[in-house]
Amino acid sequence: MLAFLVLVTVALASAHHGGEHFEGEKVFRVNVEDENHVNVIHELARNTQLDFWKPDSVTQIKLHSTVDFRVKAEDIVTVENVLKQNELQYEVLINNVRRVLETQFDNRVRASGHSYEKYNNWETIEAWTQQVATENPDLISRSVIGTTFEGRAMYLLKVGKAGPNKPAIFMDCGFHAREWISPAFCQWFVRESVRTYGREIHMTELLDKLDFYVLPVLNIDGYIYTWTKNRMWRKTRSTHAGSSCIGTDPNRNFDAGWCEIGASRSPCDDTYCGPAAESETETKALADFIRDNLSSIKAYLTIHSYSQMMLYPYSYDYKLAENNVELNALAKATVKELASLHGTKYTYGPGATTIYPAAGGSDDWAYDQGIKYSFTFELRDKGRYGFLLPESKIRATCEETMLAIKYIANYVLEHLY
Numbered sequence: 001m002l003a004f005l006v007l008v009t010v011a012l013a014s015a016h017h018g019g020e021h022f023e024g025e026k027v028f029r030v031n032v033e034d035e036n037h038v039n040v041i042h043e044l045a046r047n048t049q050l051d052f053w054k055p056d057s058v059t060q061i062k063l064h065s066t067v068d069f070r071v072k073a074e075d076i077v078t079v080e081n082v083l084k085q086n087e088l089q090y091e092v093l094i095n096n097v098r099r100v101l102e103t104q105f106d107n108r109v110r111a112s113g114h115s116y117e118k119y120n121n122w123e124t125i126e127a128w129t130q131q132v133a134t135e136n137p138d139l140i141s142r143s144v145i146g147t148t149f150e151g152r153a154m155y156l157l158k159v160g161k162a163g164p165n166k167p168a169i170f171m172d173c174g175f176h177a178r179e180w181i182s183p184a185f186c187q188w189f190v191r192e193s194v195r196t197y198g199r200e201i202h203m204t205e206l207l208d209k210l211d212f213y214v215l216p217v218l219n220i221d222g223y224i225y226t227w228t229k230n231r232m233w234r235k236t237r238s239t240h241a242g243s244s245c246i247g248t249d250p251n252r253n254f255d256a257g258w259c260e261i262g263a264s265r266s267p268c269d270d271t272y273c274g275p276a277a278e279s280e281t282e283t284k285a286l287a288d289f290i291r292d293n294l295s296s297i298k299a300y301l302t303i304h305s306y307s308q309m310m311l312y313p314y315s316y317d318y319k320l321a322e323n324n325v326e327l328n329a330l331a332k333a334t335v336k337e338l339a340s341l342h343g344t345k346y347t348y349g350p351g352a353t354t355i356y357p358a359a360g361g362s363d364d365w366a367y368d369q370g371i372k373y374s375f376t377f378e379l380r381d382k383g384r385y386g387f388l389l390p391e392s393k394i395r396a397t398c399e400e401t402m403l404a405i406k407y408i409a410n411y412v413l414e415h416l417y
């Protein structure tokens with residue numbers, strides 16, 4: 001019996017997701033139609049431990065929208081009773097988080113090393129940044145733009161044919177640790193760039209005339225934590241004086257209306273804005289790099305998931321961006337291009353009204369630095385799997401997103417400033 005228990009324990013520990021097991025946990029989607037519904041969910045959030053998937057926190061719930069949250073096994077009966085008593089319409093998106101978590105590794109290509117159609121852990125991605133740069137010296141160079149809270153090097157890949165005074169597009173992935181499809185896309189983008197350069201005229205032209213700065217994972221510490229301890233982790237892993245809670249939301253930590261709206265000043269919250277703007281070494285490194293390269297960077301793209309949206313400034317305020325009409329037209333054309341491959345529908349618009357107000361985001365900050373084309377992508381899906389999108393969806397998701405990024409890049413080339 002003891003031997004059996006040891007075996008089971010070893011098997012569990014060696015699974016992809018160590019730590020939290022999520023057995024019997026569910027993800028609910030609740031329709032919110034009136035103020036009473038909002039109050040019911042606030043009450044639930046006070047009395048049970050809800051993990052908000054969409055929106056990012058209980059304070060961001062809007063009328064006439066849906067709210068997705070994960071519920072601990074022991075709270076499910078309570079949550080269902082409260083929803084029923086108050087006549088809230090809801091559905092169960094995920095019936096057992098643990099099962100979906102196990103099936104996300106559903107790609108049959110089970111190579112042990114790096115794969116573009118698998119979720120790669122940080123160690124594998126780190127080795128890949130070195131390898132892809134070494135194998136493509138005429139197209140890729142690797143640099144380090146800073147170190148994470150836990151002391152890891154933040155690698156940046158510069159992708160493009162060498163040339164004088166080239167304009168550039170900056171793209172980052174992996175802000176929020178649990179949004180695994182995001183780093184997968186940055187890797188896919190680099191691979192497609194080198195694979196199609198010299199073979200496909202559009203990519204060849206883009207890389208001849210533009211440089212792409214690709215940051216494969218911004219929040220490396222958090223990403224590692226999702227692989228080792230808690231798949232549902234979102235924030236960085238920093239600690240700050242005065243609290244025992246860990247982590248800051250990197251996308252609430254930029255100096256753009258910092259912490260004024262849609263962000264929390266409580267270190268224990270998932271949308272904690274940090275003790276100050278750029279308090280996180282990761283966000284500071286990104287901001288420093290962009291400030292140092294402002295003359296060449298013409299577009300800023302940040303890749304998140306989920307909900308299939310393309311957002312542009314502003315999120316920290318309901319005011320419209322100065323070139324709002326242009327951004328709207330560009331977003332409209334881009335999502336049309338994205339949908340052309342697999343029919344995947346995206347919504348688009350200014351962040352504050354399209355998703356919800358949230359201050360301290362990197363897209364708003366980059367825009368206010370003078371980068372006219374600044375977009376946040378929320379990749380697949382719309383909630384069927386949420387953050388647990390299976391590996392078998394990586395290819396289609398990345399293929400369609402690739403079309404969107406190339407479309408924007410081409411537009412930027414035609415509208416240099």
Ligand SMILES: [Zn+2]
Nearest residue numbers: 176179304305
């Ligand atoms: Zn995100």
